[in-house]
Amino acid sequence: MKPTFEEIEELFKVPADEGYDKTTSLKDAVKKYLKPGMYYHLGAAANLPYGFAYEITRQFWGTDARFKVSCLGASSNIMMALSSTIFNEPNRIIDEIITTYAGDIYPAPAPNKIMMHVFQEGKVKIQNYSLLSMILRFFAGAQNLPLIPVRTITDTSIKTENENSVLQIDNPFDPTQKVTVLKPLNPDVAFMHGIWADKHGNTLLMPPYTGYMWGVLASKKIIVSAEKIVPTETIRKYNYLARIPGHRVSAVVELPFGAHPSANRGIAGVDYGYGEDYDFIVKWRESNRSSDRSFTELKEWLDYWVLGINHEEYLKKIGQEKLDFLKNQKSHPDFWKTEIKDALKGNKIKFETPPTSTEIMASVMANIGAERIKKNGYKTILAGQGISNLAAWLCHKKLLAEDYPVELMAEVGFYGYYPRPSSPFIFEFTSFPTCKSLCGVFETLGYSIQGFMSNNIGFLGAGQIDKHGNINSTKAGNYYLVGSGGAGDVCGCSKETLVCINHQSLRVLKEVPYITGSGKNVKTVITNLGVLEKLDGELALKQVVRQKKDKPLNRHIRKIKRNTG
Numbered sequence: 001m002k003p004t005f006e007e008i009e010e011l012f013k014v015p016a017d018e019g020y021d022k023t024t025s026l027k028d029a030v031k032k033y034l035k036p037g038m039y040y041h042l043g044a045a046a047n048l049p050y051g052f053a054y055e056i057t058r059q060f061w062g063t064d065a066r067f068k069v070s071c072l073g074a075s076s077n078i079m080m081a082l083s084s085t086i087f088n089e090p091n092r093i094i095d096e097i098i099t100t101y102a103g104d105i106y107p108a109p110a111p112n113k114i115m116m117h118v119f120q121e122g123k124v125k126i127q128n129y130s131l132l133s134m135i136l137r138f139f140a141g142a143q144n145l146p147l148i149p150v151r152t153i154t155d156t157s158i159k160t161e162n163e164n165s166v167l168q169i170d171n172p173f174d175p176t177q178k179v180t181v182l183k184p185l186n187p188d189v190a191f192m193h194g195i196w197a198d199k200h201g202n203t204l205l206m207p208p209y210t211g212y213m214w215g216v217l218a219s220k221k222i223i224v225s226a227e228k229i230v231p232t233e234t235i236r237k238y239n240y241l242a243r244i245p246g247h248r249v250s251a252v253v254e255l256p257f258g259a260h261p262s263a264n265r266g267i268a269g270v271d272y273g274y275g276e277d278y279d280f281i282v283k284w285r286e287s288n289r290s291s292d293r294s295f296t297e298l299k300e301w302l303d304y305w306v307l308g309i310n311h312e313e314y315l316k317k318i319g320q321e322k323l324d325f326l327k328n329q330k331s332h333p334d335f336w337k338t339e340i341k342d343a344l345k346g347n348k349i350k351f352e353t354p355p356t357s358t359e360i361m362a363s364v365m366a367n368i369g370a371e372r373i374k375k376n377g378y379k380t381i382l383a384g385q386g387i388s389n390l391a392a393w394l395c396h397k398k399l400l401a402e403d404y405p406v407e408l409m410a411e412v413g414f415y416g417y418y419p420r421p422s423s424p425f426i427f428e429f430t431s432f433p434t435c436k437s438l439c440g441v442f443e444t445l446g447y448s449i450q451g452f453m454s455n456n457i458g459f460l461g462a463g464q465i466d467k468h469g470n471i472n473s474t475k476a477g478n479y480y481l482v483g484s485g486g487a488g489d490v491c492g493c494s495k496e497t498l499v500c501i502n503h504q505s506l507r508v509l510k511e512v513p514y515i516t517g518s519g520k521n522v523k524t525v526i527t528n529l530g531v532l533e534k535l536d537g538e539l540a541l542k543q544v545v546r547q548k549k550d551k552p553l554n555r556h557i558r559k560i561k562r563n564t565g
Contacts, residue, residue, distance in 0.1 A: 023251075024251050030052065041215045047259035060081070075104060086295055095124065100131045136148050136182055192244060227266075272331040358387055382449060389459070526545075
């Protein structure tokens with residue numbers, strides 16, 4: 001019998017919703033899938049899974065869980081659980097951290113006091129990697145590869161201190177060459193927050209993708225949370241944003257504002273998501289920066305915001321007014337205009353104020369960078385954090401004014417972007433819509449820096465620098481700084497790297513104690529006192545930078561010598 005069109009249509013009908021129902025509560029997801037002694041990973045894209053970070057801290061506070069944990073950047077998402085070591089000695093939630101950055105990030109990069117304390121007390125083990133090298137380890141783990149090569153960290157302490165996971169071997173295709181290879185990583189369980197997910201676990205994530213979820217996909221179990229649980233037909237409608245396949249997911253949690261205080265970018269014209277809660281982040285930072293070694297203020301902060309409450313109570317404490325502001329105003333691409341108008345109206349911007357020595361340093365760096373870019377034909381600028389970030393922005397603006405084309409990049413996946421003037425934060429939410437491409441680290445620190453036809457100049461800051469141009473942002477003796485982030489990758493393979501640093505005897509040295517980034521491509525260093533350039537492989541003073549023009553030149557040079565270690 002000949003079938004009707006309706007029967008054929010019904011036969012090939014795509015179901016509106018499908019798959020096993022894996023939805024559960026935040027509490028039950030963590031309780032069921034995370035056990036003491038496990039290795040867990042906190043994923044990162046355009047947001048961080050703070051809801052899971054809070055819940056892990058709540059459930060394991062005071063216990064001796066001794067987790068190994070990995071994340072691309074360890075800030076408050078890790079420090080909350082890490083602080084349990086301070087208050088519950090000898091028990092500790094976290095025993096080992098694998099990361100590229102462990103410190104504060106807003107409003108400026110800086111060492112974190114919790115990390116410094118537990119590092120000095122020997123209460124945590126840290127495996128330090130660069131951003132690209134760590135993501136490559138996850139990529140290898142997800143692809144079930146035995147090893148994977150990397151170029152950017154070959155001449156660094158990252159390679160030498162991680163001898164169990166980083167090796168140098170003969171290139172099998174060219175016996176005259178050595179190649180650095182990495183061991184894969186496979187966490188026991190990963191936690192990730194998306195914008196939407198269906199009940200089966202198919203999850204939508206917004207770019208920039210940073211590490212493309214390879215750390216999540218390399219894990220044995222995946223637990224996702226999302227702002228909203230939606231039908232599978234909605235996932236199909238936005239399938240170009242689906243980054244975690246449902247068949248790999250073990251549990252799904254509906255968790256509004258599950259990324260707070262980080263932002264969670266939404267779909268333009270549908271749901272803008274919400275912006276970063278900078279006020280909250282600053283209060284967290286202040287709570288653990290007091291000089292009191294008892295960390296009283298930190299414990300008060302944890303008691304109020306984390307311990308003994310659930311996610312719904314957490315949101316009530318933030319308040320509906322603040323949540324509405326983050327969602328309905330802060331998330332809008334043009335929110336920076338409101339901030340600038342308010343600042344102008346309130347006379348908060350002091351245009352007549354003379355530039356500080358730090359601002360002069362940024363300006364000098366921008367000018368030198370513009371000259372080098374035009375002279376050498378560099379096509380991309382990788383902007384680092386802090387003052388180097390502002391210098392890169394200024395350099396980009398100067399070149400645009402001269403109709404010289406160059407693309408500005410930030411490591412997490414910004415390509416061809418135009419920084420907004422309201423906030424100097426390197427990954428500012430309102431800069432997203434200005435990008436020509438929102439991608440990930442494989443594009444920025446990968447082929448744009450170390451690729452076959454790459455032609456990049458890096459702008460970086462550093463904790464320390466030596467006469468060879470090697471930078472250290474990781475550790476010095478008993479002090480933990482912040483780590484590499486993408487700095488090791490930028491130094492390793494950019495055609496040229498500019499570094500800015502305050503000229504102090506503990507920071508400008510003959511030899512750095514730890515090489516975060518190789519100095520082989522660092523050709524110029526700009527300090528608040530002078531400009532140093534490579535001469536026969538070593539940095540030498542080429543130009544002084546003076547804020548007070550009436551100060552004798554010989555006195556200024558003596559000051560530079562006194563402040564050089």
